Amino acid sequence: MRDNTDDFRSLFLNDVPLIDVRAPVEYSKGAFPQSVNLPLMQDVERQKVGTMYKQQGQEAAIALGHSLVGGKVKAARVDAWLEHVKAHPDGYLYCFRGGLRSQLVQQWLAEAGVQYPRVVGGYKAMRRFLIDTLDAAALECSPILVAGMTGTGKTEVITALENSLDLEGRANHRGSSFGRHATPQPAQIDFENRLAIDALKLRAAGVTQIVLEDEGRIVGSCSLPLTLYRQMQEAPLVWLEDSFENRVTRILGDYVVDMLAEYSAQNPDDAEAAFSAFETYLLGSLQRIYKRLGGDRYSELNALMETALVEQKRTGDVHAHRGWIEGLLTHYYDPMYIYQRENKRARVVFSGEQAAIIGWLRDQHQRQA
Known part of the structure; x- marks a missing residue:
């Protein structure tokens, strides 16, 4: 999906189902009404990866993330995404900025045989669009x-x-x-x-x-x-x-x-x-x-x-x-x-x-x- 207002307008006007792959703590602070939280990483996992990123950089953080979300843990999360995708084939997925997490989920879904689109720009861009929309409505x-x-x-x-x-x-x-x-x-x-x-x-x-x-x-x-x-x-x-x-x-x-x-x-x-x-x-x-x-x-x-x-x-x-x-x-x-x-x-x-x-x-x- 391109990062532009027409795309976001369509998502919200049509109540398109969304998979939010951010951690639960992020989701609890604010989300979209048509979204469901199926995180790539749980809060503790995300915290560990964030600490590793600060201490040793992105490559080490990505490696730790794969070790934390692998094997049976990965399989269970992929199954949860696949179940949602089956019920909502017209949906999209997103993370905070439309970056590594949503790309990885998209990749794992593709490996499981499902092509599922993601929102480029992620939560941050959609949130900005909604703030601007409400301000414009108030003014106009x-x-x-x-x-x-x-x-x-x-x-x-x-x-x-x-x-x-x-x-x-x-x-x-x-x-x-x-x-x-x-x-x-x-x-x-x-x-x-x-x-x-x-x-x-x-x-x-x-x-x-x-x-x-x-x-x-x-x-x-x-x-x-x-x-x-x-x-x-x-x-x-x-x-x-x-x-x-x-x-x-x-x-x-x-x-x-x-x-x-x-x-x-x-x-x-x-x-x-x-x-x-x-x-x-x-x-x-x-x-x-x-x-x-x-x-x-x-x-x-x-x-x-x-x-x-x-x-x-x-x-x-x-x-x-x-x-x-x-x-x-x-x-x-x-x-x-x-x-x-x-x-x-x-x-x-x-x-x-x-x-x-x-x-x-x-x-x-x-x-x-």
Whole structure:
């Protein structure tokens, strides 16, 4: 494969299967969503070869690599590559720079009777392409942001649109102190790579205006790419509205009903462990904003939450959770968002409830097409 952007664009637009032959520690720091890690060398082997390279040079390092990955070890790894190739004959393989490791894997596959292409430039070149792609989308696709009070359903608007990037979905976090999920967040590089591929597909579909949720720079442990974040600071806003009652109900669904379901899915045979993990999540989320709530307010909301948890565990009824949710909105989230709206008022180009917002944004998208 030639090292150019058209090749990389094709790989990501078509979700072409990829074999990443880097060591597991490299893969864990960042990879591509359609890749599988079938390493040439495991972490300890790679470390030994790297040390040899520094001490005695490339020739000695290559010799050590062949001695570490030979015989039965080599045969097992070739078998794993062949199995993947058989299942994905249209794929490619790559290492970090498209150099020695991917060339060697390609050679061993050829010796086993299989010609399999590699990505020239490897991970480094593909990663550069995705960074540039996301920066270009941020600069050229006129972002418009969905803002609104907590619980108005901003994510529902984002997922209803064909020209949106779901920042919270890709970060696996809802962006608040209660925002984490039962499953972990992606590595920063994985977050960026997935966003970039989403942006690439939107641009390939002819999208010229991207809709995003109004976010801070940090979503849980994931940081928004700087170029994108800077463009968001100047972008126009639509302001999503909903009744206080509906917002409480939505938050109850998100933070209580859905979160217990997530922990139950992780502990399908142990309801006690699932509820304990859910309880820890809920109480810990409130604890994290102790200073901003103040001691008295925190104690009041914590008592309401503990009472609700006892009732939920005893009867399954979640209605009592509405008490602390109402208090949290009234005394914590709403004052923050009212202040933010005042600061951003000049950027608000439309406001309304969910159906009106979705309709307006779809109309804007059609006009841009």
